[in-house]
Amino acid sequence: SNLTLLDELIRDIDESTDVPFFNISLPREIALHIFDYLSIKDLYSCLQVCKSWHTLSCDELLWYNLYRRLKFNNLNKTNDDSWKDQVKEVILLNQQVTINFKNHQCRTTKLTNRLGIVLTCANNNQTTIVAGYSSGIVRTWSIEAVLDTEEDTEDHEQLDTPEIIYESTDTDQDTDLSSVRSVGLLKNDIYAMHDNGLLEIWTNDISDKPRFTQKLTSLPIKHLANDENILCAASRSKFSVWNFNEVNIFA
Incomplete structure (x- = not known):
């Protein structure tokens, strides 16, 4: 074929074309790998190009990877939900939380304790x-x-x-x-x-x-920091690191 890559792409946009561009030049797995680099906005743009691109843009693996990259934690997905719908739901929820925060709209719940003692941290x-x-x-x-x-x-x-x-x-x-x-x-x-x-x-x-x-014994403790596995404490003269049951103290 004497068609250039641009010609192939233009022909692919025409939904009347029987064989789309990706089926001619690229296996679906490679096309999905390319789409995996697209943003949410780009994926939604690709949804409107043609039927073949719509299918690629809605692939569950793409949206699952996108969900993981965005590091969402509030997963409420059911078996009937697609990962695309889950990403959309979480984004809308986060937007609503941001709006509520800016407008000072919230619900306050009191966590009470016995009288006579003071909450310190x-x-x-x-x-x-x-x-x-x-x-x-x-x-x-x-x-x-x-x-x-x-x-x-x-x-x-x-x-x-x-x-x-x-x-x-x-x-x-x-x-x-x-x-x-x-x-x-x-x-x-x-x-x-x-x-x-x-x-x-x-x-x-x-x-x-x-x-x-x-x-x-080295007091006062100036700084404390931790992640899931390690706890660190720093005073003026010592830096202590705890990794579960292992304790290493550096002067």
């Missing part, structure tokens, strides 16, 4: 809220339980009582329990750093004695 991930108190205890709530609370209910019994209460082992009878300075969530654990340098780590959903404790 809090943290969360995608599933759990964790809070530390002046009495040295750590409490958690499920975000799913918070979101499922009825809007018109004034007293939320399931939120008044946290799911798990983590009691500190700091039981020096001569002094009060040290206030919790910082809390956080690892992959399978919850940690609390106290003002007196006591670090405690509990296994998620197990309200028992901490599975790991360590008293840091």
Whole structure:
């Protein structure tokens, strides 16, 4: 054929053409690999070109990869939903959340605790809220339980009582329990750093004695940071790194 690549593309746009461009020059797998580099806007543009491009642009693998690249976490997909519809739903939901945030529109849910103790720190991930108190205890709530609370209910019994209460082992009878300075969530654990340098780590959903404790002597702790597997603490003279049960301390 003496047709140029541009001629092939133009002919492909004509839906009356029996054999589309990609079927002539490229296997479907390679065409999908090319489409995998397109943005959402580009994919929707390709949907309108012709039937063959519409089929390629709606391919489930393309939209699944796009969902993963966008790092969406709120997956509510059912077996009947396509990944394209799921991406659309999540984007619209995120847009609505942004609009509500800018317009100061929200629903407030109170997570109550016993009177006489002070909330000193809090943290969360995608599933759990964790809070530390002046009495040295750590409490958690499920975000799913918070979101499922009825809007018109004034007293939320399931939120008044946290799911798990983590009691500190700091039981020096001569002094009060040290206030919790910082809390956080690892992959399978919850940690609390106290003002007196006591670090405690509990296994998620197990309200028992901490599975790991360590008293840091280099105080005060200036910075704390963590990801799913590693916890780091820095003071003026030491930098400590914990990787689950392994502890490495660098001066």
